[in-house]
Amino acid sequence: MLSRQFVRENPETVRDAIEAKGVTGVDLDGILEIDEEWRELKAEGDDLRHQRNEVSSQIGEYKREGEEEKAQEAIERSQELKEELQRVEDRADELEAELEERLLEIPNVPHESVPYGEGEADNVERYREGFDDLRVDPDDVIPHYDLGEELDVLDFERGAKVTGGGFQFVKGEGARLEHALIQFMLDVHREQDYVDVFPPIPVNSESMRGTGQLPKFAEDAYRVGDRQEDDYDDDDLWLLPTAEVPVTNMYRDEILLDDDLPIKHQAFSPNFRREAGEHGTETRGYVRVHQFNKVELVNFVRPEESYDRLEGLLDEATEVLDRLELPYRVLDMCTGDMGFTQAKKYDVEVWAPADDMEDGPDVGGRWLEVSSVSNFEDFQARRAGIHYRPEQHESAEYLHTLNGSGLAVPRVLVAIMEYYQNDDGTITVPEALRPYMGGQEIIEGHEPVGESALGEGDSE
Template identity: 80%
Template sequence: MLSRQFVRQNPEEVRRALDTKGVDVDLDHILDIDEEWRELKAEGDNLRHQRNEVSSKIGELKREGDEEEAEEAIERSQELKEELEAVEERADELEAELERALLKLPNVPHPDAPVGGDESDNVEVDRWGFDDRRDLPKAVIPHYDLGEELDILDFERGAKVSGGGFYFAKGEGARLEHALVQFMLDLHRDEHDYTDVFPPLPVNSASMRGTGQFPKFIEDAYRLGGSNDEDYDDDDLWLLPTAEVPVTNMYRGEILLDDDLPIKHQAYSPNFRREAGEHGTETRGIVRVHQFNKVEMVNFVRPEHSYDRLDGLLDEATAVLEALGLPYRVLEMCTGDMGFTQAKKYDVEVWAPGDDMETGPEVGGRWLEVSSVSNFEEFQARRAGIQYRPEQHESAEYIHTLNASGVAVPRVVVAILEYYQNEDGTVDVPEPLQPYMGTDVIEGQEPVGESAVGDQ
């Protein structure tokens, strides 16, 4: 979150952030609350000073035998006490209201971030793997059809068990997901110096607030044992939408030491989001689903190192796709598409050739986001109370947090099934995954059940 001091001193910068990020918040109301709160704090200090002066005179008047003036001083002290209590009560109410309002303000974009309203204003900054991409079948079968033909993806039974937006990965499909997760964890640990973390899947409301999911995105979350409204407390539990939430909040309310930094954690988790699957044609297959696997990288660094680390994170995310030989591009996100919490953000999109959608005739296929590489600066750290102490004798400062998916699994599965597809409908396994899969080709399996008889 933004500090009240920053908002107070930089209202026009905050107003620009609201405008360029497309967030509708009444900033003038927040400034009015802050002004009234500061006036009440000053009034409270004045009343407290007056009461202390009156109280100090009471004993003196009694010693001098002036009982009448002493009684008047006692009455005045009581009046000042009641006035002070009323002022403090109102100040506490305003402070709570101010804190709630500040949670609704987005992070201020980095000055270099492209200004724009939506995804059409994002800027492509890199593209890899197209000049020497492999020969594809004349008609690439989309992953959702191929997955069913090979019987490695089962959408109908997933919907039967859990509803729309869920699926079964079967046989080589399940092995492919497992192989991708383990390959990514090994890559980031062995080559990028990450420490593995296996987080709890339910997270509390304080954790969701700490990383910025609440209150803005509360409707997208899966709550355990309750309805989605704002009457939540810290005992409520939610299924995590990303491992960013528990891993970042590991250090909530703590002061880290300079010698601890940088901290680089990675975590595999399944992730749960209600919003997935509500985007037209992307509801087909596993591009947008309500549960998906992902490896997440979370970094904690000194403020002066965070933008160098952002570049490093981008390299670490794209290293996965380069190792797998999958073509991709990198977009620098404009202000209107970067998100609520980010100061600067890149999206990494893998190329999947199975559908002709919006990528244009020079490439065909479509782009699928597999990683968002983000610098939050101190925005999350301030919400979660994560600080570090540069030196033992110095005051604690807010740390900078960053994260990136390293990477989201289902869309990489889509890209592999479509990009490494052969004319006979089999799929080559990328070389780095072959030791994990125990095979170099996905051939599929015979379906089971009476419903499969007609297909044989």
């Protein structure tokens, strides 16, 4: 969140940020009015407190001088001031609670380097990698959802039967490939000095608020239990939408030391989101699903180092694709497409050659986002109360948080299935993954099981 002082002193900057990010429903003028009334009440409370102190001192003087009538009048006046002060403080507390809640509605202010734009068409491509010598022709590529069923490594029908649409089974060599990807990613990031964290899967509402998922994105999250729609208490639990939530909140309401920084954590977790995606190929296959695996990278840094760290984090995330030799691109996200909490964000999109989309790359196929690499500055730290102390004798300050996927596993698996597929319908295992698959070089698939797998004329 933004500090109330920043909002108070920079209303036009905040108004511009709300407009640039396309956030609706924020009554900034109302927030400023609440803040003004709160400050007036605080001043009034200070004045009443001062008056009461003066009256209290007079009571003693009157009693020492034997002026009981004046002492009684002073006692009565002190009681009146006490009651008035209590009324003012109660109202100030109500306004402060409302102000804190309303400040959560305000998005982060984009960094000055962020390109202005209304949507994804205004994002700026920063660079591409891996397109000099492509190993496949998109016209000849079988989409992963068809190939996955032919090889019996992806089973969407049984996933929907067991749980519902947007859930799936990854089977046999497909499951082995996904496990290999996860372990490979973790090993790459350990080389980059990341410390592993295996976080809790349910997170409470305070944690969701700390990273900005609440209140804005409540509808996209899976809630545990039966609660009232807008009643998010500390006992309320959610299935984590990203490991960013528990890992960032590890240090909630703590003061870290300067020597602790930077802190770099990586966390593998399953993730759960209700978002259904767009119509067409986005809802087919393993691209946009309700449960997916991901390795998340979370950084805690000194404020003056956060933008250098953002560039380093981008390099750390893309190294996975470089080693897998998968073509990809990096986008500098515009104001209207960068998200509520970020000050600056890069998207990393891997190339999937099947499904030639209208807004896809000029080489055919489509882009699949596998990481959003973001600098939140002190936006999350302020919400979660994460401080650091630059020197032992200095006041604690808010640090900066950053994160990025390292990477989203299903979409990388999709890219491998499409980019590394062969003319005979098999899939070549990328060289970097072979040590994690016992040296296996080719995925040939499995014979399906059950009567439903029998062709016409095969049943008895």
